[in-house]
Amino acid sequence: MRITVFNNSGEKSITTAGVLTKKLEQAGFVLDDKHPDVVVTVGGDGTLLSAFHRYADSLSHVRFIGVHTGHLGFYTDWRDFELDDLVDALKQDSGQSVSYPLLDVSLTYDDSTTAHFLALNEATLKRMNGTMRTDVYIKQNFFESFRGDGLCVSTPTGSTAYSKSIGGAVMHPRLDALQVTEIASINNRVFRTLSAPVIIAPDEWVTFRPASGQDFVMTVDQFSTTTPPIVEMKFRIASERIHFARYRHMHFWDRVEDAFIGVKK
Structure with missing residues (x-):
């Protein structure tokens, strides 16, 4: 599997991307930013939007994963302190994905x-x-x-x-x-x-x-x-559709509630 790590210019995102890159290399993954199979973005939803446009010509075979360095967003399933869990999930990857219009x-x-x-x-x-x-x-x-x-x-x-x-x-x-x-x-x-x-x-x-x-x-x-x-x-x-490599699922309406309401009973 060829992976690239795409991050924004924030200090926390740069640090997290560097740590993730080292962990991926140690796990034996090939780092390839020209022809990746998986694009892991580090930052927020805006970072994933930028990565989407960067790889818009490769949507038929690229899957995206979002790592958030702030609060969880609609396109980011992972937090910056879960990098080991993310690498383990990538090791067990079977090509699963969810696609959106x-x-x-x-x-x-x-x-x-x-x-x-x-x-x-x-x-x-x-x-x-x-x-x-x-x-x-x-x-x-x-x-x-x-x-x-x-x-x-x-x-x-x-x-x-x-x-x-x-x-x-x-x-x-x-x-x-x-x-x-x-x-x-x-x-x-x-x-x-x-x-x-x-x-x-x-x-x-x-x-x-x-x-x-x-x-x-x-x-x-x-x-x-x-x-x-x-x-x-x-x-x-x-x-065309965008494909996300989703190894765990958070219900869409739970995301909406968490993002805009945030009040638990």
């Missing part, structure tokens, strides 16, 4: 060029210097003409991230569905939107067709960029 984002610009992205959590489209005007389609059908700060499209695992903070529902990650959440929509006698999160079925897709000449900022997970004028932005469930 990803977001496929396709863009068409006004010069007819295109771009393609994968997101683990979400993608957003915003206008920073005025009201964003965007027609929204579900499959081929017109749904609404949006006016507001922006729109967010999230995966089930991403539903506990930015989407939740703007009023989105929390979705179980076994659902192959997408969620569209409005960001500060304008609703009055002239403009009207649904003003509620929309859950998109697996065989459907969402298309944004923004008004021309607007200054947009697009985000894909934690990465943001200003874009050339966009003609169309299409979202669907990706054919």
